[in-house]
Amino acid sequence: MRGGVIEQERYTCAIGAMQSVVAIPRTVPILHSGPGCGDMIGGFFERATGYAGGSTAPCTNFSEKEVVFGGIDRLREIVENTFKVLDTDLQVILTGCTSGIVGDDADSLAEEFRDEGRPVVAVETAGFKSSNFEAHSAVVNAIIDQYVDLYAEENGRRSEKNTVNLFASLPYQDPFWKGNLSEYKRLLEGLGLKVHILFGPLSDGVKEWRRIPRANCNILVSPWYGLPIAEHLEAKYGQAFTWFPHIPIGANQTEKFLSQVIGFVLAQGAEIDRAKAEAFVRRESAAYYEEIDNLATFLLEFRYGLPNHVHILHDAGYVVGLSKFLLHEAGIVPKEQFVTDNTPEKFQEQIQAELSSASGKREIPIVFEPDAGLAQEAIRKLAHSGRGLIIGSGWDKALAREKDYDFLSAALPSPYRLVLAANYAGFSGGLRVIEDIYHNVLATYR
């Protein structure tokens, strides 16, 4: 991971993974951190309180005293009182920099509570350790080891042939996580599978988490993050996983994704009806292409100017998924692309190759640049003919205006867009991307 200066950050530190806890219904994050960590995270994600995050989340609010003498007693008190004050199913302690440096042992404390039969998980998320992209896996794996595993006996491993665990969108860091997870669920259920999506209102909260071991196998949709979860479950419960390397947007990618899943689960012994599953995909696809007919008429006949090329500043999954989609299904050519998620070096080559596979005709330059100030500077110096489009975070709105480009806010952080349950994944996600882009474009006309 790059460690230099970062301007205009597009992700946050490890404790930002408290949002993965917030996303589990009736689960509460408890911060063992300095005052303000929760405020910073809340401010980054915005409108991200969920059931018991934001101002509701308990916090030890480290003071000088805890820095000098340690804060474990304070944490014990807060956990104890959280049981009294908040009606929750699971408490997850996330430690911050202060705790990390003074060396408080939150793990042992959580174990003390578990020994009393009270569901408490602890995970180290000191901000200097990693980004929230990476810490998400640490949080999920900690819940698996310290909570899910306690119920492993009554949830026989791989006991449900047609059940899968899905690991895809990062809650809140992916602004469309809720919509995406529910669309994945709908699509996979259409194939005849039962799906644990684990996060969001359409998951079944901790009950669903307890059933994780029952799944026959796992699905990972991600360019790189979340991989440690799939690997951990493979080692722990013997669940193999299939890995789709980016968010599938539109028909081409969604068909490819679903076909990959069908082949994989059947090989894993799932008892789904292949013909029925494929018929489901065909019907979804047909509905999609009916809209593409309408789109094509618009794209081909609109006389007043539409964007012909795009720069995207986003995480690797969106950069690849959107580039492929826009090139083939909307006719917008991806020019230089910028991955701002601080992708670890070992994954960069395969992500680049994945993007290259988008076209035999053209090379799409991709830059891995967590310092989005530099990414913006690069775009500032580029010039392509025709009307341009920038897809990025709220930071990029000013850049688009400078360059007189169209702009779509689709990455964090963004004060310029309110996303509730919209999805960009799947067939319908592709249509939504098209609606969003051309809504903004058409809104520029008087």
Added chain:
Amino acid sequence: MSKVNLSLPAVQIREIRINSITGFQGGAAELVSCARRGIKDNPRSFTQCVGCASSKAACMTILVQDGAVISHGPVGCSSCYHEFAFTYRVNSPLRGVETPTQRKIYSTNLTERDTVYGGNGKLANAIREVYERARPKAIFVLTTCAAGIIGDDVESVCDEAEAELGIPVAAIFCEGFRSSVWTTGFDAGYHGIARKLIKPPRKRRDDLINVINFWGSDVFKDWFAPFGAKPNYITPYSTVESLARSSEAAATVQACSTLGSYLGAVLEQEFGVPELPTAPPYGVAQTDRWFRALGKLLGKEAAAEQVIAEKKAEYLPKIAAVRERIRAIKPDGELTAYVTGGAAHGHALLSVLGELEIKAAGAAIFHHDPLFDNGEPDSDQLAQRVKDYGDVPNFNVCNKQEFELVNVLNRLRPDLLLARHGGMTLWGAKLGIPSLLIGDEHYAMGYEGLVKYGERILETLENDEFVKNLERHAVNPYTDWWLRQKPNTFLTRKENRACAAV
């Protein structure tokens, strides 16, 4: 005795410097009376996330037009700062900034390795890099918990960079853990600005008045005009040059006394700029006092009397009309409201309620400063509220603890909730209480502000369908047990005695 000491790198924290507290439940009058006798804090055994000093320092530096801000810490310690970039753009027309430039915000991105080997080198490189990239007129370096605990020598790194680059590089010590009163962050920001940016006065300008404020509407321009002066808004939308010359102003006024407490005192004690010795103008009586104090300070008493007379002739009938319409909403009973917000501005809203004859059912105010840095009892806005409009029961110094707010609101069920900070209005709405948050802290100021604010209150009370519907579907994570307990259950001392002497 003055607590201003610009020779020290870090500002003294509020709880030590001016005895600020974050825990109290009782009556406002009791709290005010304790102020001169010493006051005792009351900590909690359950706490939720609170604010951070660093983001308070950040908002006072990020909005300086030609500066750049470096957060010296892990990337998370600056992750909410994009909100200030948004604020800067959105509110720029209010301050005549026609082309708001992109805010220059950086993180040194401290990683685990840096916590072992130290981050001094990284910070030094970051300052150079930022200078090359953005060519700012000043660089503000904000410290974080991690940088503070590993013991980076931020002051020396900044001083060396300043010598090398020839622009002010201000180290601002605002680690979250240093103070339990996060408004210390404002003081920290101002301390750094005062040490590195503000220059000794070359002359005294009687046409310039400092206004220490956030980013509200430009109400002071019209108010100062009859006195032959104009506002010098600090520090949001100031420039490095205008900050440097803030030492030459005729006076300093506060938009929110808790915000500018320290900077006002610094400007007076170190640079000879007198601070207006009265609380900001909320409510008719205090607005009278404010204009009179201004006239006296500027030696223009006649101008003050004329402004007061003219404005009152115009606005008092309008205020009376608003009051009448509010009274008509609940003809057979008293309309009640609850206030939540930061100190000083929350007190100001209580005065607005008093003026509009809405009964204050209680308040949850984030912290309390018994006396500000100027040591002036007349600057105490809560004392002014109590004097002008009477006591406020159920007065909670709440440290933004949502669980206490929910408990109290659930008990009191006021007709209206007034809030000043995000995250709090939701709970009014969940309980079906019409809730109003006005971000512009200048909105209710002066005689005209009472009319404007009153109109918004009327509109909020009138349009209650949304909150009534939300109430029916609201999710509540709090246990029934908690909602049945007294709100002071988790305070260490239950007797509600704030005075240290008692």
